[in-house]
Amino acid sequence: MLRVCLLIASFAIFALSPFAFAAEPRSAKRAVAFPEQCRNDRYYDCKPVQIPSPDRRSNVEVLYKPIDIAEGDQILEAFLRVTTPTQNIRDAALPTGFQDIDLLWSQDSKAFFVNGGNGGSYWGFWVYVYLADDPSDPREVTEQAQRDMLKQFPACKAAYPSADDARGCKKASRAVDEETCMKKEVDPKFNPEYNMTGIDWVGPSSVLVLAEVPCDTQWGGTMCQVMGYELNVPTGRILNRIDAKELKRRWQKSMAWEFHIPEPPVYCE
Numbered sequence: 446m447l448r449v450c451l452l453i454a455s456f457a458i459f460a461l462s463p464f465a466f467a468a469e470p471r472s473a474k475r476a477v478a479f480p481e482q483c484r485n486d487r488y489y490d491c492k493p494v495q496i497p498s499p500d501r502r503s504n505v506e507v508l509y510k511p512i513d514i515a516e517g518d519q520i521l522e523a524f525l526r527v528t529t530p531t532q533n534i535r536d537a538a539l540p541t542g543f544q545d546i547d548l549l550w551s552q553d554s555k556a557f558f559v560n561g562g563n564g565g566s567y568w569g570f571w572v573y574v575y576l577a578d579d580p581s582d583p584r585e586v587t588e589q590a591q592r593d594m595l596k597q598f599p600a601c602k603a604a605y606p607s608a609d610d611a612r613g614c615k616k617a618s619r620a621v622d623e624e625t626c627m628k629k630e631v632d633p634k635f636n637p638e639y640n641m642t643g644i645d646w647v648g649p650s651s652v653l654v655l656a657e658v659p660c661d662t663q664w665g666g667t668m669c670q671v672m673g674y675e676l677n678v679p680t681g682r683i684l685n686r687i688d689a690k691e692l693k694r695r696w697q698k699s700m701a702w703e704f705h706i707p708e709p710p711v712y713c714e
Contacts, residue, residue, distance in 0.1 A: 468480065468490075468545070469701070470547045470701045471545045471547055471560070471562065471701060471702075472547050472560045472562075472570075472642045472643070472644065472655075472700070472701055472702070473547045473549050473558075473560060473642075473643055473644055473645060473699065473700075473701060474645075474698070474699050474700055474701040475549055475645065475699065476547035476548055476549040476560070476701075477494065477496045477547070477548050477549070478545060478546065478547050478548075479491075479494050479507050479523065479546055479548070480523065480544065480545060480546070481522070481523050481539055481544060481545065481546050481561065482512075482520050482521060482522045482523065482544075483509070483520060483521045484520050485518065485519060485520070488521055491509045491521040491523070492509075493506060493507060493508055493509070494506070494507040495507075496548055496550070496557075498550050498554035498557075498577065499550055499552060499553075499554050500553075500554040502530045502554060503527065503528055503529060503530050503554055503577045504527070504528040505525050505526070505527050505528075505548060505550075505557065506525070506526040506527075506528075507523055507524075507525060507548075508523070508524055508525075508526055509521040509522060509523055509524075510522055510524060523539055523546065524536055524537065524538055524539060525537040525538075525539065525575075525580065527575070527577070527580040529577055529578050529580070530554070530577055530578055531578070535580050535581055536581075537575060537580040537581050537583065539559065539561070540561060540571065540573070544561075544562060545561065545562055546559055546560065546561050547559065547560040547561075547643070547701075548560075549643065549645070549646065551646045551649060551650075551652075551678075552646055552648070552649055553649035553650075554577060555576065555577050555578075555649065555650075556574055556575060556576050556577060556650075556678055556679075557574070557575055557577070558572055558573065558574045558575070558643040558646075558652055559572070559573050559575070559583075559643075560572050560642050560643050569640070570640040570641060570642050570657075571585075571587075571640075571641055572586070572587060572641050572642055572643040572652075572654055573585055573586075574586050574652065574678050574679060576679060584678070584679045584681070585681075586652070586654075586676050586677075586678060586679065586680070586681035587641040587654055587656070587674075587676070587681060588636070588681055589676070589681050589682060589683050590641065590654060590656050590672075590674040590676060590681070590683060591636050591637055591638070591639055591641070591656070592633075592635075592636075593672075593674070593683060593686070594637065594639050594656050594658065594670075594672060595630050595637060597670075597672055597686075598658055598667040598670045598710055599630070599667075599712070600626065600630070600637070600658075600664060600665070600667050601623050601626035601627050601630055602623075602712045602713055602714075603664065603665030603666040603667045603710070603711070603712060603713070604665055604666040604711040604712055604713045605662075605665040605666070606666070606711065612713070613665065613666065613711065613713070614713035639656055639657060639658055639659065640655075640656065640657040640658075640659055641654055641655070641656055641657075642654065642655045642657075644673070644696055644699050644700060645696065645699035647675050647684075650677060650678050651675050651676060651677055651678060651684055652675070652676055652678055653673060653674070653675055653676075653687075653696060653699070654673070654674045654675075654676055655671060655672075655673055655692065655700075656671065656672050656673070656674055657669065657670070657671045658670045658671075665711070666710050666711030666712055666713075667710050667712075669707040669708075670689075670707055670710050671689045671692065671706075671707055672686060672687065672688065672689070672692075673686070673687030673688075673689075673691070673692040673696065674686060674687070675687070689706045689707060690706055692704065693706055
């Protein structure tokens, strides 16, 4: 009876605690996960979370504020309250409109990355890096990786197989005008907006990002193709490229899901 009472007391303390355990991470296995927002019928999912840095000199506190979205209707939206190494406290925003967030500190406690997604199955995944001493300015470090994916998997040459065109290389089958496509790809400002997900920290100033061409037929024979990139923080410079097989072999342990190597891309010559 005493043991039962103690268990009941423990659950009661947990329920009343202002800092609850977070959700399961979606992408980075070592990360702490939490919802970016909650509607009024799911407010109980949006509870404050403390995420201290490995050296305990900094801390991220996930907090929620009410946002009016319509008359008489609100959501709770997450923001970060960061205690810097010098014990200053700064608030930092998260990109809005997404559902699930992963947050993972670097080993040296100087930065953390956040992953997010819009809940869709095919696209809308991103990663930002926050520096512990300047968390109000999150860095989008994947620009060079985005551009490199176009070189690794040239979308303009992709085949679009169909029931009427098994090879997918007839002009009528192509979903893109190749000439217009090529002009777009060589434009240094063009961002294909492929999926980008932080997987783990490789070292104190380098992060492993998984880049994926969305698994949607609009990308034709390049759909679902994957590369890993070791990127410098905070510049985003590519330090190393890792193909899908090597990603599976070396980094499956850091992924929160079972990674499957995609089929080879299909191109038109």
